[in-house]
Amino acid sequence: MSSVEHVFRVRRLYKLIFRVHRALPPELRIMGDNYARDEFKRHKKCNPEEAKIFLNEWTDYAITLAKQMKPIQQAKKKKVGEYLDPKLLDHMTDEQLVQLYELHKAATEPSTDEQSIPDKK
Structure with a gap:
């Protein structure tokens, strides 16, 4: 894979992850966005073997999360x-x-929010 193709693939995956995160609850979205951003920065200059593993794992993550965020899946399982x-x-x-x-x-x-709500007994 050429360098230009690799950069294009990484950018496309990066944008896809943030698009999929839009369907998450706000607190999970913030955590997910920050984690993804940090991981992509951390692996910016990794070797080709690590890059392949990294991209495959993040692609699997994006696909799994996209499937789980479909309205039908949310109604059935309510799990992320x-x-x-x-x-x-x-x-x-x-x-x-x-x-x-x-x-x-x-x-x-x-x-x-959960910490500030008093227990009802």
């Missing part, structure tokens, strides 16, 4: 995302594991 195969953890670097943990914490901590 999918579980990570535990076997993949064996192939991650320490830095990736820390990043994954930080992402998990950000995704599971209650939002400020």
Whole structure:
């Protein structure tokens, strides 16, 4: 693949991810946009082998999320995302594991709206 084709493919995927994120709830959209932006910046100068893996994974992510954001899927399942195969953890670097943990914490901590609502008993 030529350099021009590669750049075009990366830009098209990048824009697609942000377009798909528009269907997410606001707090997930912000987190998803920031994460995608950081990851694409971080991999801007990676080697061709890493670039291929990176683009394949983000393409799979965009396709999966686009399917889940269809109105019919939302009405049926009301779920976003999918579980990570535990076997993949064996192939991650320490830095990736820390990043994954930080992402998990950000995704599971209650939002400020939920914290300010008193419990009704």
